[in-house]
Amino acid sequence: MRPVRRPGGKRRNVRARRRMLLVFWLVLAALMIARSVEVQVIERDAWVQDALRQHRMTRVVPAPRGRILDRNGGELAVSHWRARVAVAPNEILDREDVAEALLANLGLSRAQARRVSGPTRTWHVVPGRYSMTQVAALRGIRGVHVEGELRRLYPREGLARGLLGIVLDGTGREGVEQSMDSVLAGQSGREIVARNYRGREIPGQVVTMEPPVAGRDVVLTIDQDLQEISEEMLANALESTGARGGDLIVTDPRTGEILAMTSVVNGSAGALSAVNTSYEPGSTIKPFTTAALLRHGVASLDDSVDTGNGSWVVNGRTITDIQRGGWMSLHDVVIESSNVGIAKFTDRLTRGQQYTTLRDFGFGTPTGVPLPAEATGLLRRPEMWSEQSAHSLAFGYELSVTPLQMAMAFGALANGGVLMEPLLIKEVHNRAGEPVRFGRPRAIRRVMPEWVSETLTPVLVEVVDNGTGTRARMSSFQVAGKSGTARATGRSGRYESGAYHASFGAWFPADDPQLLFFVKLDRPSGVYYGGATAAPVTRATLESLLSARQSPIDRAALARAQRDRRGPPPAEPLVRFAVATEQAVEERPGEMRAWTGAGASSAARDREMIVPDLQGASLRVALRRLHKMGLRVHLEGGGTVAATHPGGGT
Numbered sequence: 001m002r003p004v005r006r007p008g009g010k011r012r013n014v015r016a017r018r019r020m021l022l023v024f025w026l027v028l029a030a031l032m033i034a035r036s037v038e039v040q041v042i043e044r045d046a047w048v049q050d051a052l053r054q055h056r057m058t059r060v061v062p063a064p065r066g067r068i069l070d071r072n073g074g075e076l077a078v079s080h081w082r083a084r085v086a087v088a089p090n091e092i093l094d095r096e097d098v099a100e101a102l103l104a105n106l107g108l109s110r111a112q113a114r115r116v117s118g119p120t121r122t123w124h125v126v127p128g129r130y131s132m133t134q135v136a137a138l139r140g141i142r143g144v145h146v147e148g149e150l151r152r153l154y155p156r157e158g159l160a161r162g163l164l165g166i167v168l169d170g171t172g173r174e175g176v177e178q179s180m181d182s183v184l185a186g187q188s189g190r191e192i193v194a195r196n197y198r199g200r201e202i203p204g205q206v207v208t209m210e211p212p213v214a215g216r217d218v219v220l221t222i223d224q225d226l227q228e229i230s231e232e233m234l235a236n237a238l239e240s241t242g243a244r245g246g247d248l249i250v251t252d253p254r255t256g257e258i259l260a261m262t263s264v265v266n267g268s269a270g271a272l273s274a275v276n277t278s279y280e281p282g283s284t285i286k287p288f289t290t291a292a293l294l295r296h297g298v299a300s301l302d303d304s305v306d307t308g309n310g311s312w313v314v315n316g317r318t319i320t321d322i323q324r325g326g327w328m329s330l331h332d333v334v335i336e337s338s339n340v341g342i343a344k345f346t347d348r349l350t351r352g353q354q355y356t357t358l359r360d361f362g363f364g365t366p367t368g369v370p371l372p373a374e375a376t377g378l379l380r381r382p383e384m385w386s387e388q389s390a391h392s393l394a395f396g397y398e399l400s401v402t403p404l405q406m407a408m409a410f411g412a413l414a415n416g417g418v419l420m421e422p423l424l425i426k427e428v429h430n431r432a433g434e435p436v437r438f439g440r441p442r443a444i445r446r447v448m449p450e451w452v453s454e455t456l457t458p459v460l461v462e463v464v465d466n467g468t469g470t471r472a473r474m475s476s477f478q479v480a481g482k483s484g485t486a487r488a489t490g491r492s493g494r495y496e497s498g499a500y501h502a503s504f505g506a507w508f509p510a511d512d513p514q515l516l517f518f519v520k521l522d523r524p525s526g527v528y529y530g531g532a533t534a535a536p537v538t539r540a541t542l543e544s545l546l547s548a549r550q551s552p553i554d555r556a557a558l559a560r561a562q563r564d565r566r567g568p569p570p571a572e573p574l575v576r577f578a579v580a581t582e583q584a585v586e587e588r589p590g591e592m593r594a595w596t597g598a599g600a601s602s603a604a605r606d607r608e609m610i611v612p613d614l615q616g617a618s619l620r621v622a623l624r625r626l627h628k629m630g631l632r633v634h635l636e637g638g639g640t641v642a643a644t645h646p647g648g649g650t
Contacts, residue, residue, distance in 0.1 A: 062150050062170050063186030066215035068177075070224040071259075071426055071552075075155050077164055077177070081148040082129040085138065089124065092143035101144070105137050106130060160227050162263050162272040163371075175272065176218065176424075179370045183428055186215030219427040221257040221439070223552050226250060226545065230260040231269070233541045234519075238264060241533045242525035243502075247274040247403040248537060252552070253411035253507055253516040255441040256420030258369075259552055261404075265522075275369060278377045278400035279501050279520070282486025283337045283468075284530070285358075285396035287413055287456060289346060290334055292357035294452045298348040301331040301455065305344040312340045315387040319343050334459050335467035337483070339395045346394040351382035354390055360447040361409040362419055363401055368444075369422040377401045396486055406505055407518035413456060414480070414507040414516055417448040461510045464535075472506055472535040474542060477558065481506025481517075481538065483530035488523055499523045504534035508542055512561050514554055517541065 068077035085106065092098050102108050106126060135146045152167040165175025172181035189212035234248045245267075250260040265271040293299040307328050310321035321338050333341030346354065359365070364379030378400040380389075385398075392398040404422060412419045421442040428437035460480035463469045468483045481504060488499040503520040507513040519534040527533060545551045 058190055058192055061189035061191050061210075061212045063188050063212035064150060064214040065152060065167065065170075065186065066184040066217045066429075068164060068180075068184070069217060069219045070222050070227075071220065071257075072223065073219075074224045076160060076220070076222070076224060077152065077154050079150050080153050081132050082151045083132055083135040084129060084147050084149060085126040085135060086145045086147075087124045087126065088143050088145065090143075098141060098143060101138055101141055102126070105134055156224060156228070158269065159224060159231065160222060160262070161269050163222070163261055166270075174270075175371065176220065178372050180218050180425070183218060184215040187213040189213070214431055216431065216436075217429040217433070218425060219429065219435075221259065221423055221426045222261070223259050225548060225550055226552060227260040227262065229541060229544045229548070231262045233537050233544065234262055234264060236540070237519075237521060237533070237537045241502075241521055241527075243521040243533070244523045245273065246519070246521040248541070249274055249403055249407040249518045250541070251407055251411055251422070251516045253414040253420070253513045255423060256408065256411065257423045257426075257441070259515070272371065273522075274403040274520075275371050276373045276375050276402070278375045278402050279488070279522075280397050280399065280486045281401050281406060281503060282396040282484035282501065282530070283339075284406060284482050284484030284503050284505050285399075286334055286337065286342050286394070286484075287460060287482050288358060288361050288409060289342055289354070289394045290330065290459075291361075291413070291448050291452055291456060292349055292354055293330065293345055294455055295357065295448045296349065296353050298353075299330050299345055301459065302329055303345075304329045305333070305341055307333075307338050307340040307344070310338075310340060312343065314343070314391065317388050317391075319391060331459055334482075335463050337463075337468050342394045343391040346390055349390070351385060351390060354393060355379070355382045357447070358393065358399070360419070360445060361412060362405050362444070363399060363409065367402075367404055367408055367422050369404060370424055374404075375402050377405055396484060403503075403518055403520045406503070406520075407516060410505040410507065410518060411516050412447050413453055413460075414513040416450040416453045417446055419444045419447050457510055460506075464506065468529075468531040469504065469506070469535045471531060472504065472538045474508075474539065476562070477508060478510040479506050479508050479538070479542075480510035481535070483535055485528060485530045500528040502528055502530040502533045504530050504538055506535075506538050509558065509561060512557065514557070515542075515545075515552070 064079040064081075065077075067075055067079075070076055085102075087098065087102075089095075099110070102112075103110060106128075108126070129149070129151075132148065138144050138146055150170075154161070154164065163175050165177035166173050167177055170185070172178040172184065177184065190210040230248045230250060234246055237243070238246055245263070245265040247263045248260070249258065251258050261272070261274055262269065263271055263273040263275075265273050265277075294301075304327050307321060307325035310324045312319045319339050321336075321340050323336070325332075325336060325338055325341065328336065328338055328341045330341075330345055332338075333345065358379055364377055366374050366376050380398070389398050408420060408422055421444050423439050423441055425439040427435045427439065430436045457480050460482055461478050463483075464473050464479045464481050469479075469481045472479055472481055484501075484503045484505075486501050486503075487495045488501050490496045490499070501520060501522060502524050503518070505516075505518045507516040517538045519537045521530075521533050521537075524533045545553055
């Protein structure tokens with residue numbers, strides 16, 4: 001028998017299910033309402049910020065970098081705003097007016113102007129960047145949006161490129177741009193820009209939150225006209241000598257101010273090897289060795305050594321000279337640039353005396369110039385020397401120096417014995433253009449008594465007048481200087497066959513220095529001696545400066561010095577001799593006169609002298625003998641002595 005189903009049980013199940021479904025929907029609705037309340041009320045601010053982040057973007061606004069100026073206010077580096085132009089066609093009211101404005105101010109073709117302002121809903125970015133003057137008339141035109149961006153410009157087209165450095169991504173790299181970046185950079189600002197549904201920036205939708213603060217101006221000690229002359233003279237020298245590169249530094253030896261500094265490395269002027277690359281200086285170190293001998297009282301200019309036939313074997317090594325010298329005084333050793341002579345004189349110094357003098361002149365230590373990556377060079381302590389080191393150091397080997405170190409050391413010879421710190425930053429100006437920081441000359445130390453400088457200067461004048469530096473000689477003013485030639489090393493650290501560094505250091509005028517020059521040429525081809533390749537650069541630079549309308553030379557002081565040097569007219573010449581020209585001597589035919597009177601030594605004025613027999617003697621030998629007699633010599637012409645009057649022996 002089957003059980004009987006009651007209709008009421010089925011209906012109860014349906015009602016129960018309905019109630020469960022209703023409860024579910026009620027709970028779900030309650031949860032949705034609760035979540036809506038949470039989103040709309042409790043979490044409202046967070047969701048608003050998230051929406052803003054998707055629609056807006058905070059962007060850093062770069063600050064205009066400060067200018068870099070030369071000592072006279074000329075602009076070497078500036079920051080200029082350049083404009084980007086975009087067009088929103090859906091905002092334009094009169095398309096023809098917009099097209100005409102773009103055509104007139106941006107130089108677009110009519111077809112380009114109509115295309116970017118045509119009836120389309122997309123943004124059009126006008127190609128190119130424009131000056132703020134060009135876009136000034138576009139501001140305020142509905143549908144045209146103008147935004148500025150900063151560009152770093154160098155008005156003199158690459159002048160002082162290696163010294164100034166560059167700016168990448170708003171940060172200074174190399175040179176003054178890097179070393180003074182914290183001063184030049186200023187303080188960046190912030191702005192908010194709108195983005196479309198694709199995340200792209202909408203031109204014109206910009207709100208400035210924090211305006212940028214411009215950087216401060218930096219005034220250098222550089223003279224841009226002298227810098228331009230120096231770069232031209234160095235380029236000419238590289239072309240004429242075939243050198244791979246070179247450096248030219250011009251300073252004021254009295255203050256240490258750097259007036260010009262240029263380098264070329266493998267054809268590029270973007271590096272600054274004058275500061276960051278060291279080399280062995282060769283014979284340009286001899287004046288400093290001589291200063292050590294004089295300073296410590298172990299030799300005088302009249303002391304002599306036997307240089308033999310120009311070759312000396314010592315400690316298993318042969319030191320050689322270009323020419324035979326025989327007995328030579330220290331005076332002549334410097335003028336003739338004798339390696340044998342200076343090495344023999346160095347035996348009178350202790351290792352400590354030699355090392356201390358070279359160290360005092362700044363070798364082996366950074367100069368302190370405010371430029372990145374300065375090389376310190378190398379000067380080993382005496383306990384690390386070999387038996388050959390003292391002799392090698394005497395004529396510029398077994399140490400490495402930078403051209404800037406050599407320039408500052410020569411400056412100490414010129415200014416009376418004080419090593420100056422190189423001064424490159426003259427002033428820093430605030431945003432109102434007022435100087436707030438001053439660079440002042442700083443003496444590092446006295447490296448020798450003033451009398452040593454006064455003793456050496458005439459010798460270095462004679463180097464230029466009659467020795468290895470004659471191609472730096474000036475007709476109207478005296479120049480004191482010393483040339484040097486040293487073998488060059490390759491990447492392996494070994495000397496390269498036939499590779500040399502030629503250099504020349506000099507100051508002008510000799511008796512009252514205003515300018516100091518240091519020239520170094522890297523691997524000149526053909527004739528490679530410093531006196532033949534580097535010395536002419538000094539003369540060419542000086543000649544250009546003297547003929548320039550504006551230069552850092554004090555012309556009034558030069559004129560006074562010339563008048564003082566001339567003094568009263570000289571007495572009747574004691575000796576007159578004609579000079580026969582030779583093709584090997586690049587001089588004009590003329591005569592040489594030696595006299596007593598103004599400028600001659602007291603010994604020459606107070607006694608009678610026998611005229612030496614100089615017939616057939618070379619110009620250099622004749623001058624040396626007359627100087628030793630205490631006679632002042634006036635030179636016109638060159639070659640060998642053809643005759644004397646009175647005759648020799650009278």
